Every structure is written in structure tokens, then in C-alpha cells.
Amino acid sequence: MTALLQVKGLGKRFGGFVALDGIDLDVAEGQRLGLIGPNGSGKSTLVNCLCGTLANETGSVTFEGRKLDGLQAHTRTRLGLARSFQLPRPFVSMTVAANLKVPLLYAVPTREHHSLTAAETDDRCAELLSLVGLVDCAHKYPRDLTQVDMRKLELARAMAAEPKLLIADEAMAGLSHSEVGDIVALLIRLNERGTTVILIEHIMRAVMNFSQRLVVLVSGKKIADGRPDDVIRDPEVERAYLGQ
């Protein structure tokens, strides 16, 4: 079986600084992948290259057997590769419900080859709101949301595009213990419904609870890849995090 996402020799530089250096990564369909690495190791750059926000200089990204290189971000989202942002970027002039309608209007129809009716859009919107637990906030504006609800909105908007692969970029930074549990449970629920999920996170408890497989990036290089328990005992990983 071919992998859902295949990354081959992906490289990206900013001037003289090498942010990503020959990353190889295959993600199978239905997998829950954790991606960790110290600050500045290139995690977010990798996400940006996968999603088309940045263009990679070398290597290639293949999604469902289709090369993504050169495609714009919105096309990739339409193909089924959605992401949430590290710092939530809600559409501030729209209500929570309207925020979720944007992907329903723009990303979903291109895959289903017909526009959703108004009723269908509302239904899916309500379904998403109850899935993430934002039903009471449907008509609130993002500025009135708490931090955790803002994170949920960010995830819900990515989920609204009905992706095959969801990349959650530090969805839990700054949240409390129980809130982290909520989000992990939400992501696992989503995965059980058939969505492949890549989770980028610093909170090790969340990563260990969530991941079936763990990848470690350090200075733009992949230094470990495997079962989470094995990976965190890897001496090279320990060295990267704790020093020698």
C-alpha cells in the first residue's frame, strides 16, 4: 500500500540558514503521527512547505500519489490536506459559525463536485460545532472566546475542510492540563473517523498519549522515527533535548 503522504528529500533555506535538510517522511492512511523537536528545529517550516504556504527548494511532496509541488495552499486544502495554525488565526469579523462556513463553501464543494445547499452547510456546521463543543459559541465573535475555545475553533475550521490529512500545529500551547486532555481526545475522535493526523507539539504527555508513531526533527534534519517509547529513549534524541 502506498502512503497517503510521501515526502522525499525536502529542503528549504532562508538565505544562508538551512531550515530543512533532506527530510524523508511517509505517512500511512489513518495513522496518528507525532512530530516533535526543539524550538527552531524546522517543524513549522515543514508544515508550511507541506501546505504550500512556503515553497520548498528541493525534494518533493506527494499526496495520494499526486505531486503537490508548485500548487498553491488553497488547492492543497481542496485536495484534502488541511492545517491549523500555531497561533490561532480566526476570521475576526465573522462569527464562529461563519468561520466554519468558509471551508464548507470553498474547500468541500471542489471535492464533492457540487456546492452544498444552505441547509447542508448549516447541518455540517452544527455537527462540527457539537463535535468540538462550541455549540454555545456559534454566534459569538472570535474576540469573545477563551483561549481554549479559540484553539478549538482553529481545529474545527481545519476539520471543516473535511481533510484526509490534518496537520495540527501546536494546537495545545498555553492550555491547562485538562484542556490538553480535551484536545487530545478530540483529535483521537477525529482520527477514528478516518482522518490521518500529524500532531506537532511540545507537551510530551499529549504527544505520548496521542501518537502511534513519533518523528523527531533537530536543526532541520530527521533524527528519529519509530514507536514513541523507543524514540524517546533514543540517545540521540536525549542529546538533542538535554544536551550532553
Place this chain on the structure above:
Amino acid sequence: MRTPVFLAVALATALLVFALTRAIGNDYLFFAGYIVIQFIVLSTAWNILGGYCGYVNFGTAAFFALGAYTSVFFHKTYPLPIPVLLAVAAGVSGLVGLGTGYLTLRLRGAFFSIATLAMAVVLQTFVVNWNYVGGSRGAYVIRPNELDVFGYPIDYIQYLFLIMILLAAVALTIARAIEHSKLGYGFATIRDDELAAEASGVPTLKLKLIATTLSGALMGMAGAPFPYYIGYVEPASTFGLPYAVNSIAMPLIGGTTVWFGPLIGSILLGTLTQIATVTISSAVNLLLVGALLVGFVIVAPSGLVGLIQQFLRVASPARPDARSIGLIALAAFGFVVGVLEVVFSLAALTAPDSTELATATAGLVLAALWIVSAYGLMTVQGWSPIIATLAFALSIPIAALHIWLDRTQFNIALWGACIVIAIVAIAFLRRRRVQQLYAPRLGEQEALA
């Protein structure tokens, strides 16, 4: 309301306004009204890109002039009826809009605005050096006095007015249709956050190109009948700063997020500048617009519509009730009276007579009272009912004085109405439910205690 229904209503309203203007039977009204309506089209067009997408275009004058010079060109080569010219101008300006969009939309914020300004300069230089359309000398376009419509002669200026007001109805329908559509959602995401928009599957570049094309085409259409209206066009005035400034100021003062924001803004500012042109001078227009723009940016950055929406959120969150509608009406009345009073007082200030000077100064003080009370009422300030009552109370003897000085029928009707409004307003402001709204909140009282 569905779009076709709205279009029908808009067109009917346009025809009604045209019929009413004809009934008044003053030719000057057509001349002045044409300019006001032209600005409705321009500001609505500007708002499609500037208000909905958040891209501030300083090049309105260039698109407008493009439409005007399209007419001049065809007037010289092959005269066409104005509705056809409108379509051609839409095509030309739309194409230029698409082209500039493609070249400049990688720029954001101030850089995009500077690029549009540069585009205006380039186009002006091009026209100045194009002898066929008059170059810097300008070109005369002699319009016929009358137009024969199915054997029924109609004054040409009335014909131009009719075309412009129908165009305004169409422009407003387009703006409203966008707002309620998928396109409107897309535009709003571009205004809020382009990166997040892309991540949600919104093809931002394509949508921005649609916006620049549409906006440019409408601006060009507003410019197409202009040479026939004015009779003589030259680059310096057709590419003039007032078009750019006004089409930015009107939506900002009215409100940029809804279709009726630019409508309100352009009727208000357009009428005001027309009055100032008659009573003071045309040079003072831009000063007036500038002062209002600065004032609004400071005290009501989301425009009149935003101010009222904010008020409604406080006064009646569920749905507008009689109290809040009454208060909005009072504030609107006070604001309009105050602004008019400023214009008339400024006009009086230019007179050398010392009594006039005194009245003018008193007028300015009163105007300040009106405007401050309108602002206070809308921002739910505790002091505002008192100030508003004072303004209305003062207006009663003033109105009586006007009637006493000049007892024509029109004057008695006008100022009599003012007295009635003032009495009703004062009674309304004294109602308990109104007093309650402006009383300090219970929580605040406890906090003070």
C-alpha cells in the same frame, strides 16, 4: 430579500427619485444630484475592493477618468449612445482593473495603495501626451440639448441623471448580492487574514482579481457619461484628487462592511459638498470632507453604520425596539442639523457684516451642541439626554425667530416642522425608559458606593 426583488425595488426607487426631482422642476437639482449619485456609484465601487477585501485603492480617479476618456475617444471617432458607452467603459476599466490587480496584488497594505496611486499618475501622463483626446488642453464634448425618446423629448441633463441613478441602483444591487454570497464570505476572509483564507481553501488571488475588475468596471461606468455632463474634460481635473479622497471618505464615514454604508456616506457628504459649493465655494469642499474624515476616524472608526450597530448592541440586543429606533432618529436628526449648521455658519463667516459674524459664531456653538449630543446619544453617555434636550430647546426660539423674520409659506412650514420635532423630541427624551438607558448601570453605582 432575493437579489432580483432587490434589484426591482432599487430600480423603482431610482425611478421614483427621478420622478420627484422632475416634479420639483428645478434644473439645478439635476446638475447637483448627478454629482451626488455619481459618488454613490464611485464609493460603492471603491467599497467592493476597499471595504469588503480591505485593499485601499487610491486610484479611483484613474478608473473614473478612463471611463470619461473612453467616451471622449468614441465621441471623436464614432459617437455611440450613452448606454453603449457605459458598457464599453466598463470593459476598458475592468480590463485595466484586472491588469493592475495582477501586477499589484502581491503587495499588501500601504504598498498596494501606493501602487494604485502610481498607476493613476502613469495613466494621467499617458492621457496628457495623447493628442487625439485633447492632451493637456482638454477636449470639448458638445452634448445635444434634448434627447428624443420614442417621440417624447427629454432634457439631456435629465437623461444623464436618469442613467446615473439607474447605474447606482445596479451598483448597490451588485454590492448587496456580493455581501450575501459565497464571494462575500471569501472577500471578508481576505480582509481578515489571507493566510488563513488560503488554508481554508479560498483562492485569494482569484477573488482579489474579481474584486479589482468589478470595482474598476463600475468606476469606469461612473465616468463614462461625465464628459457629456460637464461638456469639457481635461486631465488635471478628471484625474483630480477629489475623486480619490471622496470615494474613500464616503464609505469610511458611512461604514465599509455593508452595502448601505457607502450609500449613506455619499448622500451625506455629496449633498453637503454641493451645499457648500453654492453657499461658500467649491474650494472649501475638500476641506470639509477632510475634516469630517479625520473626525470620524477618531470618534467613530467603523462609520455611521458601525456606530448605530454598536448602539443597538447596548440598547436592544435582541431586535431594534421603538425606543432605540426613536433615539437613532433623534441622533440622525441632530447630526444632520449640526453638520448643515456648520456649513451655513461657515458661509456666514465669510460675510464682512459684524451681526452676521455674531450669528455665525453662535451657529457654530449650536452646531457643536447638536453633533456632540448626537454622538453622546449613540455611545450611551450619561450626559447626552441633557445636552440633546438643551439643543432641541434652543432650537424652538430660533425657529420662531426665523418664522417671524420671513413669513413665507415655505418658511413657516419648514421651521414649524422643526418646532414640532423639537417638542416631540424633548417629550421623548424625558420618558422613563429613555432615562433608564442613560442612567448609570446598577453595577457601576454599587462600585461607586
